[in-house]
Amino acid sequence: MNDTTASSRWPVRRIAEAIACLAQVGGLAPRQVELGEAPAGLADADPLNFARWIEGAADWLGVEAEPVVTTYPEIDGFLAAAGPALLQLPGEPRSFLLLVRATRQGLILLGPDHEQRTVPRAHVRALLCAEVEAPMLPRLDSMLDEAGVPRGGRARAEILAQWLRAATVEGLWLLRLPPGADLRAQARRFRLPRRAAGVLAGYAAVVALGVLSWIAVGRGALTGTVDHGWLIAWVVLLATAAALRALVTAASGRLAIDVGALLKQRLLAGALALDSQQVRLRGAGQFLGWVLESDAIESLALSGGLAGVFALIELVAAFAVLAASGHAWPLVPALVVCLAAVVWLGRAYLGGRRRWTGLRLDMTHDLVEQIVGHRTRIAQQAPEARSDREDQALHGYLDAGARLDRAMIVLTGLLPGGWLLLGLLVLGPAFVADTSPAAALVVAVGGVLLAHRALRSLVGGLTQLLGARVASESIAPMFHATAGQERVSPVLRGELDPDGEPAPLLDVDRLSHHYPGRSEPALDHCNLQIHRGERVLLEGRSGGGKSTLLSLLAGLREPQHGLVLLDALDRRTLGLAGWRQRVVAVPQFHDNHVMTGTLAFNLLMGRRWPPTADDLAEAQEVCEALALGELLGRMPAGLLQVVGETGWQLSHGEQSRLFIARALLQGADLTLLDESFAALDPETLRIALACVLERAPTLLVVAHP
């Protein structure tokens, strides 16, 4: 390691400070909170817990540390584009480099003295890859020596890249703002305000050049001074306007893509942060409606927003031209009246759009519910009664759609056309009576035409913006779902284990839960203690509240009364993410899902994604221990086989074991299984139970005798 790189190395003891400094230097404006020195056990924590602590520490600072696993050949590309990023150096003791950003000269690293230094990218790359390369080097070097090829040449690098093309480099984290962060901060990070101002200034210049070119044409035509030089000047003006317009279009396109990405990220984060119980209560149909609306909001808001702002610029130009035309009265007041009409009609359009969207969402909801319950309907509902409700709903929807169309026609068709007619009528007498100089009339007509174009863009943009507003009203819960998320200071797993009398891992004290609308509580003053290493079987009558208890223990529901403590800490202290890392639940079969994706993703989604090579090896091992090895052998792509609705179909018992494997692989302290063995034959049950007993550190199983 050269001196500069060595002096940029951060020890694990100062990792919290390192993340905070890097976030600050990287423009992520971290929260000003004290993290102090890393916990004593962090240096020796296993990689999974170590990674979780880093991600938790970043979260506490209000930034996101996204783990990255790159392949050996991709590491150069990663270093060239990453930053701010945390790079863990291989080997013991654990240490880090903080990559601020890449430049042409090399990588800018932030050192422990808070100084930034530029080091060659190759140095950092060599350090990160040393461990992966080491086993290959003796064979490679002797091969090169035998062939008489110098060891330092390109051949060595090329052969290594070939040999190690599937090898992975781990221990890399990108620091960035979380998708749920304040939108203004995110916009600043992408320099959106500055770029938007640039686009607007560019468009204003395009409009100004357009007006200037018309002034030039008008002057030339009216004064009869159309010569070669004049023509060239006019062409130059037009060409400049065209080139500038192309630039503005490209810049606004890029701006729209970045704003769209920001919105999408926010909505996705919101969707993931929604309370799962609430989502369930609303039903899949309403959720689908939200997803459709969220798709609409992006395109409507972006195209409408830009069109609207461009139209405002054109309107300002139109007012200026009309004011200078000598016909400011009555053209300027007439244009103001037209704008007032736009506002008034816009309000009517907004009301119609709300009604129409509401009906559409209701119909989407109903349709999905009917698809879900289709077989039941066919079996139980009289055929003649089946379409009554749909007919009524469709009628209402079509009626609302027709009204909305009428409002749209008035707004987008009649209004701009009406203005054009009005403007020309106002100027008509002056034309006929020849009372006004020709130049003034030409300028006035130009102003009327410019205002007509502006009005057309304005109403077009306005209808799209109003559509986006209505869509955003319907998906507001999804958009704001990330707002109230708790932040908790990171706690390293095992750090709290007391040395003396072992406290219970789980301590439930007088826990009660009452479902709304139910006369009896599902749980009433329930007490339970589970110590580390214990295996508890929970039996009880159907409807006795076992699943409710498990959902409370797993953090899927908030306790209404009573306490649930884990290692003597409550959920608020550990945070929802911290709680769910420590307690994993396998809900009843009908509440669990196989995602359409690879088997590996389905197994490791609760542990870490993307997975490391060790994660994949452990997933394979757990599958074999659960008697899924034979199934894996049959799958052509093994762990990478796509499963789920459109993929490889799994039997009931295979799915149950996939859910168990997913839970075991999460590496939680407490595993909760809700009738997970119900679908297994006695032999498979014996194997699966043995695997669970061996691998789950502490276990609570709900089962019927």
Ligand SMILES: Nc1ncnc2c1ncn2[C@@H]1O[C@H](COP(=O)(O)OP(=O)(O)OP(=O)(O)O)[C@@H](O)[C@H]1O
């Ligand atoms: N989401 C819900 N809303 C309202 N009531 C609910 C809800 N979930 C469960 N309940 C009610 O709470 C009570 C306890 O249900 P729970 O599912 O916890 O029982 P259980 O012991 O797991 O039953 P089983 O052994 O049949 O799975 C039942 O009376 C049930 O009807």
